Amino acid sequence: MTKSVVVTGATGGIGLAVALELAGSGFDVIGTARTGEKAERLREAAERAEVGVRTVLLDVADATSTVRAFTEIATMTGGGPWAVVNNAGIAQPGAIEDVEDDRVRTQLETNLIAPARIARLVLPQMRQRRDGRIVNISSISGRVSSPFVGWYCASKQALASVTDALRIETAGFGVKVVLIEPGNFGTDLWERGMALLPQRKTSAYSDSYDLADDVVRRAKALPDPTPVAHAVRTALSVPRPRARYLVGNDARAGAVLDLLAPTALSDYAKGVATGLRTPPEGITRALARLTRRHGPR
Numbered sequence: 001m002t003k004s005v006v007v008t009g010a011t012g013g014i015g016l017a018v019a020l021e022l023a024g025s026g027f028d029v030i031g032t033a034r035t036g037e038k039a040e041r042l043r044e045a046a047e048r049a050e051v052g053v054r055t056v057l058l059d060v061a062d063a064t065s066t067v068r069a070f071t072e073i074a075t076m077t078g079g080g081p082w083a084v085v086n087n088a089g090i091a092q093p094g095a096i097e098d099v100e101d102d103r104v105r106t107q108l109e110t111n112l113i114a115p116a117r118i119a120r121l122v123l124p125q126m127r128q129r130r131d132g133r134i135v136n137i138s139s140i141s142g143r144v145s146s147p148f149v150g151w152y153c154a155s156k157q158a159l160a161s162v163t164d165a166l167r168i169e170t171a172g173f174g175v176k177v178v179l180i181e182p183g184n185f186g187t188d189l190w191e192r193g194m195a196l197l198p199q200r201k202t203s204a205y206s207d208s209y210d211l212a213d214d215v216v217r218r219a220k221a222l223p224d225p226t227p228v229a230h231a232v233r234t235a236l237s238v239p240r241p242r243a244r245y246l247v248g249n250d251a252r253a254g255a256v257l258d259l260l261a262p263t264a265l266s267d268y269a270k271g272v273a274t275g276l277r278t279p280p281e282g283i284t285r286a287l288a289r290l291t292r293r294h295g296p297r
């Protein structure tokens with residue numbers, strides 16, 4: 001029998017890539033969208049890719065919408081989905097000093113509380129069937145915290161903690177729980193996040209916020225999220241998936257550096273990268289000489 005998989009936030013970026021990859025690999029994919037118009041666009045994208053994707057309306061940050069969507073999904077799948085990919089997410093940027101409680105709550109509601117709520121809705125049926133999978137999309141930010149994205153990192157680090165606990169709790173019932181930890185991929189996540197930046201001009205950190213615009217512009221040139229879709233497919237296809245999949249060279253390098261580099265050194269590097277620290281004159285001159293000699297590539 002075809003295995004059904006729900007992919008939350010399947011209307012763009014990683015979620016769309018995952019939905020199309022899974023549908024192309026023979027899964028019965030139900031992609032969630034926040035509006036009818038976005039659901040329609042998702043079905044059209046699936047048609048263009050010559051695969052079938054069914055859609056359900058869902059705002060993961062709204063408990064009522066979530067219960068309604070998973071009741072509908074239970075009917076569509078004859079009891080409940082075989083797997084869920086908790087992908088829907090937002091990125092709230094801003095210095096810890098600048099981000100107000102409401103925005104913190106929305107960040108945590110969407111990236112952390114929602115995947116746990118969805119797990120509660122699908123687990124009874126998975127346990128009963130003694131088969132099922134839950135794949136949570138975290139990030140390298142779930143391991144490494146950085147200035148000006150502290151609340152996003154907190155949401156992903158907490159998601160990693162919850163996922164680790166859930167994996168052990170459900171293993172005896174035949175349910176496998178996997179964490180995917182992508183590095184940086186070219187999606188709209190950060191451009192959309194920048195619209196949520198608080199106190200843009202009046203902040204004590206506005207110079208760093210201006211620097212972040214460049215980072216977001218460069219993010220458009222990042223690779224497309226196909227490798228993340230492949231990792232999710234693997235997590236859902238192999239008999240014994242790994243607990244975690246780090247995806248992308250930057251994620252793997254970041255994880256190793258985080259383990260090896262002394263905190264003072266990594267704090268310093270993150271400070272320089274975000275414009276909070278200025279490197280000594282000698283280092284700046286040496287870097288400029290290197291750039292002149294080898295040129296930017």
Ligand SMILES: NC(=O)c1ccc[n+]([C@@H]2O[C@H](COP(=O)([O-])OP(=O)(O)OC[C@H]3O[C@@H](n4cnc5c(N)ncnc54)[C@H](OP(=O)(O)O)[C@@H]3O)[C@@H](O)[C@H]2O)c1
Nearest residue numbers: 009011013014034059060061088089139184185187188189
């Ligand atoms: N891009 C990266 O480099 C990267 C790296 C590591 C991890 N991730 C993670 O990957 C996941 C997908 O991000 P992305 O990069 O693909 O970003 P994206 O292009 O902005 O896509 C985010 C998706 O989540 C949906 N979404 C947001 N809030 C929602 C809500 N309350 N209810 C339902 N759906 C909601 C969006 O739907 P709408 O279109 O309706 O807004 C969209 O479909 C996130 O969890 C993100 O943290 C991304």
